[in-house]
Amino acid sequence: MRRGGRDNGGKVESGKARLGSNEVPVGRRLISERQWQELERLLEPGRVQSGCAAPASLDEVAAVVRWAAANQVQVLPGATGDESAIGLDMSGLRRQRFYDPADLTLGCDAGVTAGEVMEWLAAAQQFLPLDVGQPALSLGAILGGHHSGPLRHFFGTVRDAAIGIECVATDGSIVHGGGRVVKNVAGYDLMKLFIGSRGSLGVITGVNFKVSPWPRETETVRLRPADLDAVERVRHWVLHAPLRFLCCELRSDGIAWEVWLRYAGSQRVRERYRTEIATLLPAEPLDESVWSATLAQATGSRFDISVPASAATRVLAALPVGNTASLAGRLGLGVFAIQTQTELSDAEIETWRAVVAEARGFLSVRDARAMPATVRFGAPTHDYELMRRVKRELDSQAVFPDPWGLT
Amino acid sequence: MAGLRAQLERELGPERVLSDALGRMLYEYDGGVDRALPDLVVFPKSREEVVAVMCLTAAAGVPLVARGAGTGLSGGALARTGGVILSLNRMRRVLEVDIENGRAVVEPGVVNLEFSQSIAASGFYFAPDPSSQKACTIGGNVAENSGGPHTLAYGVTVNHVTGLEVVLADGRVIHTGAKALDVPGLDLTGTLVGSEGTLGIATAITLKLTRLPEAARTLLAIFDRVEDAAHTVSAITASGVTPAALEMLDGFSLRAVEAATHAGYPLDSAAVLLIELEGLREEVEDAATAVEAICTTTARSVRVAQDAEERALLWKGRKEAFGAMGRISPNYYVMDGVIPRTRIAEILRSIEAISAGCGLRIGNIFHAGDGNLHPLVFYDARVAGEAERAMRASQEIIRACVAVGGSISGEHGIGMEKDCLMPLIFTPTDLAFMQRLRQAFDPAGRLNPEKVLPSHSCRETTGAVVPG
Numbered sequence A: 001m002r003r004g005g006r007d008n009g010g011k012v013e014s015g016k017a018r019l020g021s022n023e024v025p026v027g028r029r030l031i032s033e034r035q036w037q038e039l040e041r042l043l044e045p046g047r048v049q050s051g052c053a054a055p056a057s058l059d060e061v062a063a064v065v066r067w068a069a070a071n072q073v074q075v076l077p078g079a080t081g082d083e084s085a086i087g088l089d090m091s092g093l094r095r096q097r098f099y100d101p102a103d104l105t106l107g108c109d110a111g112v113t114a115g116e117v118m119e120w121l122a123a124a125q126q127f128l129p130l131d132v133g134q135p136a137l138s139l140g141a142i143l144g145g146h147h148s149g150p151l152r153h154f155f156g157t158v159r160d161a162a163i164g165i166e167c168v169a170t171d172g173s174i175v176h177g178g179g180r181v182v183k184n185v186a187g188y189d190l191m192k193l194f195i196g197s198r199g200s201l202g203v204i205t206g207v208n209f210k211v212s213p214w215p216r217e218t219e220t221v222r223l224r225p226a227d228l229d230a231v232e233r234v235r236h237w238v239l240h241a242p243l244r245f246l247c248c249e250l251r252s253d254g255i256a257w258e259v260w261l262r263y264a265g266s267q268r269v270r271e272r273y274r275t276e277i278a279t280l281l282p283a284e285p286l287d288e289s290v291w292s293a294t295l296a297q298a299t300g301s302r303f304d305i306s307v308p309a310s311a312a313t314r315v316l317a318a319l320p321v322g323n324t325a326s327l328a329g330r331l332g333l334g335v336f337a338i339q340t341q342t343e344l345s346d347a348e349i350e351t352w353r354a355v356v357a358e359a360r361g362f363l364s365v366r367d368a369r370a371m372p373a374t375v376r377f378g379a380p381t382h383d384y385e386l387m388r389r390v391k392r393e394l395d396s397q398a399v400f401p402d403p404w405g406l407t
Numbered sequence B: 001m002a003g004l005r006a007q008l009e010r011e012l013g014p015e016r017v018l019s020d021a022l023g024r025m026l027y028e029y030d031g032g033v034d035r036a037l038p039d040l041v042v043f044p045k046s047r048e049e050v051v052a053v054m055c056l057t058a059a060a061g062v063p064l065v066a067r068g069a070g071t072g073l074s075g076g077a078l079a080r081t082g083g084v085i086l087s088l089n090r091m092r093r094v095l096e097v098d099i100e101n102g103r104a105v106v107e108p109g110v111v112n113l114e115f116s117q118s119i120a121a122s123g124f125y126f127a128p129d130p131s132s133q134k135a136c137t138i139g140g141n142v143a144e145n146s147g148g149p150h151t152l153a154y155g156v157t158v159n160h161v162t163g164l165e166v167v168l169a170d171g172r173v174i175h176t177g178a179k180a181l182d183v184p185g186l187d188l189t190g191t192l193v194g195s196e197g198t199l200g201i202a203t204a205i206t207l208k209l210t211r212l213p214e215a216a217r218t219l220l221a222i223f224d225r226v227e228d229a230a231h232t233v234s235a236i237t238a239s240g241v242t243p244a245a246l247e248m249l250d251g252f253s254l255r256a257v258e259a260a261t262h263a264g265y266p267l268d269s270a271a272v273l274l275i276e277l278e279g280l281r282e283e284v285e286d287a288a289t290a291v292e293a294i295c296t297t298t299a300r301s302v303r304v305a306q307d308a309e310e311r312a313l314l315w316k317g318r319k320e321a322f323g324a325m326g327r328i329s330p331n332y333y334v335m336d337g338v339i340p341r342t343r344i345a346e347i348l349r350s351i352e353a354i355s356a357g358c359g360l361r362i363g364n365i366f367h368a369g370d371g372n373l374h375p376l377v378f379y380d381a382r383v384a385g386e387a388e389r390a391m392r393a394s395q396e397i398i399r400a401c402v403a404v405g406g407s408i409s410g411e412h413g414i415g416m417e418k419d420c421l422m423p424l425i426f427t428p429t430d431l432a433f434m435q436r437l438r439q440a441f442d443p444a445g446r447l448n449p450e451k452v453l454p455s456h457s458c459r460e461t462t463g464a465v466v467p468g
C-alpha cells in the first residue's frame, strides 16, 4: 500500500492540503504500479512507502526528482504524497556538514531538525533563531515555510542567517547559491528565492548559516496590559526605548493579554532593563523555560497575520477574539499566529482578511482544509504575474507544488 | 540610435537626454577600473518617465543600464555593450517617513548619508553605511546589496529593505514586499536586492529604520605584528562580543592614511584594529572591558576615544582611507574578497607572497569582523605592464580567498569586473539556474547585459562555461 496518509509525527503537511484539492490535479496521472517499482529501484530498500520517498542522500533526492519529471509526477518536499504525487521525507539527510564555532558558521543537510541544531550550537554557547515552537521541525521545513519564533524580534529569521543553500531543481540538477562566508554578494541570492518558497521551486537539501553567540545571562518578565490600548503603549515604548530586547511577545488565551519581554546582559545591564520597564507597567519575572515550551495545538483554524506593527492592535481589536484559542506573535514586528477554537467559515475568513488588508497587511490560513489558494493566501497582488514567470521558468518540468495557485 | 534619441527627447525634453561625446564620457566609468561608453544618458525624474524610457528602449531593442552615483567598484553602472544609461540621481525624494512602523519609502537617487541625517532627529537611521555613503545612492545600495563597517552587527542592505517598486524590462511596474514583513508568495524583494540592475529598475524602496544606539565607544587597538591583529579578530568573534564594527588597517595602509587624515594612527605599528561598540551605556562599558581584556594579551596598547571628536577622527581615517591612497600611488586597484574569519592571518601571508611575486605593493584596509578583505594593489599605469601585473595579482588574491573557502565578492558586486571569475565558486549548473532566473525577469537580457553571469567574452579569456 503506497498511497497517501502516512502519519509522520506531525512533521509534514498533508499533500492534499498543499494541493488544496482532493482531485488528481489537471495534467497529472495516477502513479502506476510500474512507476512505483521504478522509483523503488532508485532508492535503498524500504525507502518508498505510503506515497512517500525517504531518500538517504543528495543523489537519491536528485534521482527521485528526475523520476518524477520523467513520469509527470509531482514532488512534495517535506510532505506526504498521494496517488498522483510523491512526498519527500527528508529525515534521511541529517548530517552536519561543517561547524566552525570560531567563525560562527554551520552547514547542514536540510533534514536536520531545529532541536538538533540548537543542541550542537549550545555546546559552544551559540544559537540560531530556530525557536519555531517545534524542535522536531526540519531545517528544510523551516526554510521552505519561512517559519520564525520570538527571537525574530532581535535576531531576524533564517532569511537573515542563511549564507548558502543547496537545492535539487526541477530537472534533478543540484544547484547552489551563496557560500560558506558571512558576507557574500556573488551571484543571485538563491537563499532569498528558496526561503519561503514552500517547495514550489525545488527541494532544499542543504543550508549554511552564520550563527550568533548566545548571551550568557538572559531574563524574562511578563507585563499584563489591561487592554489593547495598553498593549499599543507597550509597543510604542519598546520601539522608542534605547533598550534592545531579544523578544517582545504578545500572548493571549483569548481572554487576557500578556507581553513577555526578554533581555540579556550582565547584572547591571539587566538592572537597567528592570528599572526602565518599571516606568511602564508592573512586571513579574518569568522562568526562562517558558521560551522552550512547544506551542499548544487546538482544533480550529490557524492563521498567520502580518501587518505594519503600528496597526497591530487595531487589527487585533477587530478580530473575533471570543473564538481565539491562542495568539502568539512578535508585537514589535506585527507578525502573529492565531489559533481559533472552532474552524471558521470562508465568509468569516473573508471578514478577517478585509480587516487585515485594510491595514495593508496579509493573512494566510495554515490549516489542513482543502481551499483554493486565493482563500488561503488572499487575492493575488500584481507581482503574482512575475512570480508565475519565475515559477514557470525554474520549475519548467512542473514537478513541484504550486501553493499560491500561480500556474 | 538617432530615432531613439528623438523619441527620448520628446518624452523627457532635450535637456535630459545626453548624447554629445564629451558629456557621455563622464558616464564611461564608475569607481572601478573598467571603461565603456554609453550611446545615450537619460535623466528621468519620475517612475512614469522610467517606464517611458523602458518602453522606448524595449521597442528599439537597446540595452538599458541603471546608474546611481557611479561609485560602484565593479563596473556595474557601465554600458558594457553600449545602449542607454538611466541615471536615477534626479529621483531623490523621500516619499514617506513612518517612524511608528520603523519604515521609510525613498526614491532610488536619495543619497545614503543625506537620508540618515535627514531623519536623525527622530532617533532612527538607515543602518547600511558603505564608506562611500556621502555620495552613493540607496538605489545603488539596493542593487549591490551594499555593506559597510557597521554591517557586522546590523546586516547588509537586504536586511534593511522590506519592499520595492520596480520597473521591469517590459515596462510593467510591480510592487514586491510591503511595510509588513511576511508577504505571501515568493520573496521577490530579497531576490531583487543585490541583482545589480539586471532584473529590474527600483523606483521606490521601502526601508527598515534602525534605532540610533544610546551609547557608542570606539577603540583603537595597536599591534606590533599583523598576525596578532588577525588573531584578535578571531578572539573577539569567538568571545561572544559582537562589535558594531571591527575594521583593520595594515602598517603600510595606516601610514598612508595617517599622512593624509591625521587620524592619530601610530606610524610605527604593524596594524591597527578599529573597534566600535554600540548599545546601552552599561552594555557598551561591559563590552569595552571584555575587548580590552582580549587585546591586553595581543596588542601593544589600546586607545579608547575620549569624546565624539576623537571618535570621529579615528573613523575619518577609515572612511577616507581609499581616497588617501591616491597620495602614495598614481593608481591602485581595490579588490573585494571574503574569507572565513579564522583564516585572516593565513590570507594576509598569502597576499604578502603575491605582492613579493608581482613586485607591487599591496595594502590591506578591510572589514575584518566579517572577513571581507579589500586589498589595494598599487601600480603606475604609465609603466608598461604594471596595470596587467596588478590585475593578475588581484586575481591571484581572489583565487587565494576561494581556496580557503571564501567568496569572490563581499560587497562590491560582480558587475563586469568579475563575471569571468564566477565559475571559481559556482558550477555550470548553478550559473544556468541563475540565468533562467534572469530570463524570468528579463527574457531579452536587455537590462545591464553581460554583467554578473559570465559573458561570452569569458570563454576566450578564461575558458569559463557560459550559461544560457
Ligand SMILES: Cc1cc2nc3c(=O)[nH]c(=O)nc-3n(C[C@H](O)[C@H](O)[C@H](O)COP(=O)(O)OP(=O)(O)OC[C@H]3O[C@@H](n4cnc5c(N)ncnc54)[C@H](O)[C@@H]3O)c2cc1C
Pocket (backbone or CB within 6 Å): B030, B031, B065, B066, B067, B068, B069, B070, B071, B072, B073, B075, B076, B077, B088, B108, B129, B130, B131, B132, B135, B136, B137, B138, B139, B140, B141, B142, B143, B144, B145, B146, B147, B148, B149, B196, B197, B198, B200, B201, B202, B203, B322, B323, B411, B412, B448
Ligand atoms: C571610496 C569608496 C568606498 C566604498 N565603500 C563601500 C563599502 O564600504 N561597502 C560597499 O558595499 N560598497 C562600497 N563602495 C562601492 C559603492 O559605493 C557601492 O556599491 C554603492 O552602493 C554604489 O552606489 P551608487 O549609487 O554609486 O551606484 P552605481 O555605482 O551608480 O551603480 C551600482 C549598480 O547599481 C545599479 N543600480 C543603481 N541604481 C539602480 C536602481 N535604482 N535600480 C536598479 N539598479 C540600480 C547599477 O546598474 C549598477 O549595477 C565604495 C566605493 C567607493 C568609491
